Amino acid sequence: MQTKYLDTVMYLVLIAIGAITIQQTTSLPEAMAPDVGPAYLPVSLAWITIGLCSIGLVQTFIRNNREMIRFPGLPKIIATTFILVVFFTLWEWIGYFYVLSTVLLAGLLIFYSNDGVLTRKLIAACVAGSFVFNVLLYLFFTYVLYTKF
């Protein structure tokens, strides 16, 4: 993908964020003078953001930079995000953090190790490593920091 396309999309997203900020804050009650009110700073910043993004948009079109932007490891990023979404959902619904985190850690270790040759020994090491790490976490958080999950 060419950088200029992603740049353009990002500028438009940021302009939208600015517009939402203005829309959300202009309805706030006006302050008694001489206080400038709660909307003053966010609205000013939103207008500056929109202004800067507009300049950026114009610059992007003028420069017509054909440089490419690459996302090495994108499948891994998407998969990790999906795994985290599943993990958060399961944790929120069923609890048992340490059980889930042992599975998550072992899964991630195996998934990332898949970049090389994946042997049974390596898988066993990942599972064992995850188990030991989580036991240590449990002991540290439960008996040192008195924090329960």
Next chain:
Amino acid sequence: MDLFSTFDMMTLVSAFGSIFLGLLVGMFFGSMPGLGLTLAITLLLPLTYTMEPLNAILMLLAAYQSAEYAGSISAIALGIPGTVMAAPIVIDGRAMASQTSPGKALGYSLYASTFGGIVGGLTLLFFAEPLARLAMNLGDAEYFLLALLGLVAVTAFATREPLKIGISICLGMIAGTIGLDVFSGVPRLTFDVPELYEGLSLIALVVGLFAFSEVFFMMAGNMRNKYEFSTNDMKIRLTMQEMANGFKAALAGSVIGTVLGILPGVGSTIAGWLSYSAAKQISSTPEKFGNGSGEGIAAPDAANNAVVGGALLPFLTLGIPGTAGIAIIAGAFIIHGIQPGPLLITEQPELINGIFAGFLITSVGMFMMGKLLSRGFAHALVTPNSILVPGVVILSIIGIYTSNTSFFDLWLALGIGIFAFLLRKLDYSVAGFILAFVLAPIIETSFRRAMLLSNGDAMVFIDRPVSLVIICLMASMLLFSIYKTISNKRSSTGAKVANSNS
């Protein structure tokens, strides 16, 4: 100032334990290319909830100090700086490591870092009280301008495109205004989500910005790849003569680092490069620079660590964090309900004395740990990303959840992490974002209070000498930024013309 008179034995023991943990984590994260000091402080921050305020602050400062030094370990061993600030150390560190010995280069680095840390600490010790007294006379208008100065400096001295830095800062400030308005109690930008009434969680934000986005970057390429290097002759040792040779450069670096650290928004990246060129200018052997000069390692390393003490000075006395690292450390103050500023110096001497004493002990502790464990941390450089990434992910999740026991924060951090990854890909500044986020409440409160007290007269911002000085500083920084942009454009156009001719 009698630093130790107010402490009992238990306080000392727990403080030493916190410093040790901070040093260990900071040194590990600082030495690993890609992880760095911001991630070290970010992952330690949630632990501070259950700690005494002094221990929490000392642990984070120890991590900051040791990560600044440890960035040099990979710079010297691999030629890859562990932190951005360690970039100037690669030039002479790598050359000395291959020509003479890595241990010698690490020696220059460690001795200079310790020296810089102590100079920064002493500056803090001797100048905090006078500066706090001076700060007592500052009004809201001056506070507003000082905080703004930090953000202008971030834009002016950045190596990235100023436009994108400006946008990052605006976004950070908008994020900083989310929550209940302090003056009227009206909810702002909360979208009726109760979890947002107290503002965005700082921990969810920093973990998303620095940890999750970094993890996504670390997924590029083969994650099982390991760095390979020789660990021969890594014993850290310097002769008296070598120490004397590096002294002048370390002193220059310490002074430059401390001064630039005090200036909000400038940070150690510039301090490192500036001290490198300053050391070259004052050196009796400038021809050795670039070919393994000890002075070329000592100056930037001393500057990097002196910046920490320097940056703490405006933070503790004025409440204005000058670097992203200090902005995250400010989180520990917020967590414990401590308001940094002139009143902190006068009203909480026990805490302040503890921070000063602990800071100096941190430098000495860093020296001892560096002496004993640098070789071990160099060995840790071979840890592949396939192990580091899952570790960082789990620690990040635990950190976010323990801070507020809120699932909302987990989702927020993940969303911010993805957004920050894209922003970083496009060269926006997440450091500028977090600094603006922390400074936003200071800027807004001081601006609105100044306007209220002056009955809406905007002249309040320019009618005092201190305000005028700050405005002049901001104007010169902006001019410098414009000059830099124009000269960069000219040189890139020149290079394009030269390329097309050839």
